[in-house]
Amino acid sequence: MSKKDIRRTEIIATLAGHFLSNGLADTGLRRLAELTGTSDRMLLYYFDNKDELVSAVLAHVGAELAQTLNDVAGPGPLSPAQALEMLWRTARQGEFADHLRLFLDISSLANRGNEPYRTIATQLTGGWIAWMSAMLDYPEHDREALAALILATVDGQVVLFQNDLAQGDAAIAQFSKMLQERHP
């Protein structure tokens, strides 16, 4: 691996953290260079252009998240209520909340047809639904719809309540009760 490639991955890893805690706003090349101990000139040596840099960082974040989610979920299939509560618990107390917030930023840009965000958002959404769908103990016919419903419910809490996710506890509890009664 060339020195260039090594530096690339270092930079991606560093910026992943910054993107997670600061979103997509504070991302001028000179600022990102400062954060990684280099110059804007060098960033554009390691990466073709800013879009490629951002895309690479977001891809890294996405992969990291997929790993985290797999660890949290465990092997066995979960009932709908269990899946919901597992997801909510992770969002509430883990770094997963940062991922959701970042996903919100991406989604906001993607909504306007903005590339590369549109592509990235589509990929992430598909991946999440597939992941959630795969772990659900539920009739195949409606499994994907339920997976989307559960994910959307949690995403929606972040939209509504932002940093104060505790406000969403009651709503999630209600939803969990419904799922439990219907599919114990």
Place this chain on the structure above:
Amino acid sequence: MSKKDIRRTEIIATLAGHFLSNGLADTGLRRLAELTGTSDRMLLYYFDNKDELVSAVLAHVGAELAQTLNDVAGPGPLSPAQALEMLWRTARQGEFADHLRLFLDISSLANRGNEPYRTIATQLTGGWIAWMSAMLDYPEHDREALAALILATVDGQVVLFQNDLAQGDAAIAQFSKMLQERHP
């Protein structure tokens, strides 16, 4: 009302449409001036600064939305399933989808503590939950939580499926069935 105030309200009305269809990205002063047939210089004569301009436009959009929602909802109380389907129908086929997308943009900025978006988002969220809560035929104890749940579910569909809301139909149908069985 002074000429200044008249022009202010005209501009606000015009820009409301632009914000709804284009979000908060394409909002340079020179661009907004072009859209309203004036100059950046004059925009800063009508408004104290850009933040005040944007806030005024967003407040106008919010008020307009509240009016629309009241019209759509009608007078009588609705069962949870009815409320969900009414909301979803409006989001699917009306201009309400634009409002939701704009709310997503605001929420994305608000998430990072960015003013004035943080304040605006909080107000909008509170208003919506109160509105939905007021129309729900449901025991008072859990009414707000259910209102938040329904709103979050619809918001979440926009986050997940963006412009192609048809993808959310199945999830909403599932949710509606659950609500119907539990609270007919």
Place this chain on the structure above:
DNA sequence: AAGATACTGTAGCACTCGCTACAATTTATA
């Protein structure tokens, strides 16, 4: 050792951003 290749610093371009100084003109008031 010579030449090719990989890497990096300096400086700046062409552009957009929100905003302002200043002067001119129109409109209202005395």
Place this chain on the structure above:
DNA sequence: TATAAATTGTAGCGAGTGCTACAGTATCTT
């Protein structure tokens, strides 16, 4: 009509944007 006040145009500031031209140095290959 004289004076004050409200309204508008011109021109540009200072800071930021992504990106590039060019030259220099380090590292590797023959």
